[in-house]
Amino acid sequence: MYLRHFTRLFTAMAGPRPVVFSGPSGAGKSTLLKKLIKEHENVFGFSVSHTTRNPRPGEENGRDYHYVTREAMQAAINNGEFIESAEFSGNLYGTSKAAVQAVQAKNLICILDIDMQGVKNIKKTDLSPMYISIQPPSMEVLEKRLRDRNTESEESLQKRLHAANVDMELSKEPGMFDVVIVNDNLEDAYKNLKQALLEEINKVKKAKASS
């Protein structure tokens, strides 16, 4: 009885199981995540990462990323404030403990958008998330989407395409992801994503309704 109470208390503190999203730059992660969070704002919360890259037009500090200098971020990493961090395309990115705790404190499913190095490093922690890979239909489509997005210099675009090739190879490793979604038609990909998360969404809704 006492133990059961304790277990429940602990589970409540940790919150529902997080979900990690990964996949090449330009695959459509942000597009799908924003749609998902907008439609289920009482179910999902975004883990706001830190990055040393500059904000893009329309991005907001504290909402899309915490934009920081390399010195400040490295100092925080050295201070043990990060769950994981990685160098991607010439910039530093990382998930702080505070970012995940802020979402879990609200009893929401914490969504992490991280690269393959992040996936590998999160697997070494006790976060135990569900792992979802978002993949483009082809490299050609990926390149077109990245170019049309108009956010990258040619140099940055080439770095992202190179990283995408590596990413797509690593993603094939058996057991790396629980679910793989190919983002060809956006509405179909979104439907598949919601289907994959349906059980977790219902769990959170049920828990909220009874609390």
Ligand SMILES: Nc1nc2c(ncn2[C@@H]2O[C@H](COP(=O)(O)OP(=O)(O)O)[C@@H](O)[C@H]2O)c(=O)[nH]1
């Ligand atoms: N390891 C890790 N990767 C991250 C983190 N935040 C973002 N990323 C990844 O960094 C890469 C670049 O992200 P970004 O600069 O926003 O470009 P985009 O993916 O092209 O929109 C993507 O693969 C993200 O998934 C993080 O906290 N940790």
Ligand SMILES: Nc1ncnc2c1ncn2[C@@H]1O[C@H](COP(=O)(O)OP(=O)(O)O)[C@@H](O)[C@H]1O
């Ligand atoms: N299914 C799709 N069909 C066409 N364009 C898409 C689709 N999904 C995303 N896009 C567009 O492709 C670009 C890259 O998507 P984005 O969500 O920024 O990718 P990521 O976050 O994985 O880097 C964006 O301009 C987005 O509007």
